[in-house]
Amino acid sequence: xxxxxxxxxxxxxxxxxxxxxxxxxxxxxxxxxxxxxxxxxxxxxxxxxxxxxxxxxxxxxxxxxxxxxxxxxxxxxxxxxxxxxxxxxxxxxxxxxxxxxxxxxxxxxxxxxxxxxxxxxxx
Amino acid sequence: xxxxxxxxxxxxxxxxxxxxxxxxxxxxxxxxxxxxxxxxxxxxxxxxxxxxxxxxxxxxxxxxxxxxxxxxxxxxxxxxxxxxxxxxxxxxxxxxxxxxxxxxxxxxxxxxxxxxxxxxxxxxxxxxxxxxxxxxxxxxxxxxxxxxxxxxxxxxxxxxxxxxxxxxxxxxxxxxxxxxxxxxxxxxxxxxxxxxxxxxxxxxxxxxxxxxxxxxxxxxxxxxxxxxxxxxxxxxxxxxxxxxxxxxxxxxxxxxxxxxxxxxxxxxxxxxxxxxxxxxxxxxxxxxxxxxxxxxxxxxxxxxxxxxxxxxxxxxxxxxxxxxxxxxxxxxxxxxxxxxxxxxxxxxxxxxxxxxxxxxxxxxxxxxxxxxxxxxxxxxxxxxxxxxxxxxxxxxxxxxxxxxxxxxxxxxxxxxxxxxxxxxxxxxx
Numbered sequence: 001x002x003x004x005x006x007x008x009x010x011x012x013x014x015x016x017x018x019x020x021x022x023x024x025x026x027x028x029x030x031x032x033x034x035x036x037x038x039x040x041x042x043x044x045x046x047x048x049x050x051x052x053x054x055x056x057x058x059x060x061x062x063x064x065x066x067x068x069x070x071x072x073x074x075x076x077x078x079x080x081x082x083x084x085x086x087x088x089x090x091x092x093x094x095x096x097x098x099x100x101x102x103x104x105x106x107x108x109x110x111x112x113x114x115x116x117x118x119x120x121x122x123x
Numbered sequence: 124x125x126x127x128x129x130x131x132x133x134x135x136x137x138x139x140x141x142x143x144x145x146x147x148x149x150x151x152x153x154x155x156x157x158x159x160x161x162x163x164x165x166x167x168x169x170x171x172x173x174x175x176x177x178x179x180x181x182x183x184x185x186x187x188x189x190x191x192x193x194x195x196x197x198x199x200x201x202x203x204x205x206x207x208x209x210x211x212x213x214x215x216x217x218x219x220x221x222x223x224x225x226x227x228x229x230x231x232x233x234x235x236x237x238x239x240x241x242x243x244x245x246x247x248x249x250x251x252x253x254x255x256x257x258x259x260x261x262x263x264x265x266x267x268x269x270x271x272x273x274x275x276x277x278x279x280x281x282x283x284x285x286x287x288x289x290x291x292x293x294x295x296x297x298x299x300x301x302x303x304x305x306x307x308x309x310x311x312x313x314x315x316x317x318x319x320x321x322x323x324x325x326x327x328x329x330x331x332x333x334x335x336x337x338x339x340x341x342x343x344x345x346x347x348x349x350x351x352x353x354x355x356x357x358x359x360x361x362x363x364x365x366x367x368x369x370x371x372x373x374x375x376x377x378x379x380x381x382x383x384x385x386x387x388x389x390x391x392x393x394x395x396x397x398x399x400x401x402x403x404x405x406x407x408x409x410x411x412x413x414x415x416x417x418x419x420x421x422x423x424x425x426x427x428x429x430x431x432x433x434x435x436x437x438x439x440x441x442x443x444x445x446x447x448x449x450x451x452x453x454x455x456x457x458x459x460x461x462x463x464x465x466x467x468x469x470x471x472x473x474x475x476x477x478x479x480x481x482x483x484x485x486x487x488x489x490x491x492x493x494x495x496x497x498x499x500x501x502x503x504x505x506x507x508x509x510x511x512x513x514x515x516x517x518x519x520x521x522x523x524x525x526x527x528x529x530x531x532x533x534x535x536x537x538x539x540x541x542x543x544x545x546x547x548x549x550x551x552x
Contacts, residue, residue: 018290020290024288024289025288027288028286028287028288031286035533035535038538039532039533039535086530087526087527087530090499090500090531091530091531093500094500094530094533095533098286098533103288103291104291
């Protein structure tokens, strides 16, 4: 089954995190990525820019509306997305627990409903 | 003393100890052997570990500056203690001058420099360990605090051991130390009535260093030598405590087999397939000696039982056979004395060796049923189940169980081993 691990955490202000801490986090995410890859469960991994870099797009009220910033302001912003192929929720929880982001934020473990693979949506 | 040298090597790789001169070396030795002793003494009267650490760091820094030109003092510990105490007193004086707030009574009880008896620096590390494992401190902080304060490992080193970024670990350690100070957790040995329960927390925190989950860290999990060192320190502090001896024996007997646990190709080697000639005979004999002293006290406990089980396994190195009935008896007592998922799974595995895989599987499934939700992500249970189904020739179920176990395994060496076993099972008729 495909699961998205959605990583959320409070966004620190600019310069609030030292270069050293950033280097440490990179190292931890590097080890995590390699472990996911070695286990053959990784489909994709992206860590996102801060929500200040977000642009929200909608046409649901008629014409195009492009908004600067996220759709909803939240205390803990979406910060990264890992898509895994694992047999079940237990395995997904096991990997979420190992994610460095779980040390300072929360991981939402969400099964995907369908995915576009090889030219079609899976059923 | 290989445990000391391995700990020492890691410490010496730290900052500030790169210079190989005699002064630096002496400071390095003092750091390794005395950090906990000095810190316990400096923090005992105020419960302020952070201030004590700052003062001690200052003293070490001054030692590195002064000793090369003036020579290493006869008793480096007493020198460091005196300098650090003066430093603490200076801080209090300036704090008093700034705030004009009366000092608390305990802070004036520090010995002046002249009172330091160089030959009898008291050892208050047991009080320090009791503080680290105090019930008012969050359980998950017990082991990191001990590694940091008693052995002097940096937040970075402790963080790496726990697969936690160093800055995150540093924050946790600072928070725990603030709590110790703010809550006024005392540096003292509790009353006899409370001591047993408090010692159990201390033993479990040391055990925590031994079972550190390396998960996404080093692929071949090394048995942490810091657990060995902590356990040894504890036996010198409470030589009469049979469980402290049992814990030291457990860690030594397990560490003795570490060199045989991963093969040349980096693959996990299960106990039954290990080559006993690779086991460390020195650690085995040390472990046995602790166990002998512990048993002489006539008080059975969880750690002594676990150590006794390890000792039976290690006996294969002497006569080439394993006494499974003895192991089964020990596992039954252990599971009765300290029941856990781990002890239950081990009991099922040993039951399979004595009474056959069907009996082992029945024991395991009964355990899993009873444990319910808690057992669902417990990898050892799943791996054991796969092995037993394979031995019973229930091929399809075994393959499914192997897949399940593999999906819960994060360590590469162990996953490769399970994959290898699964492939072999899939080729069986």
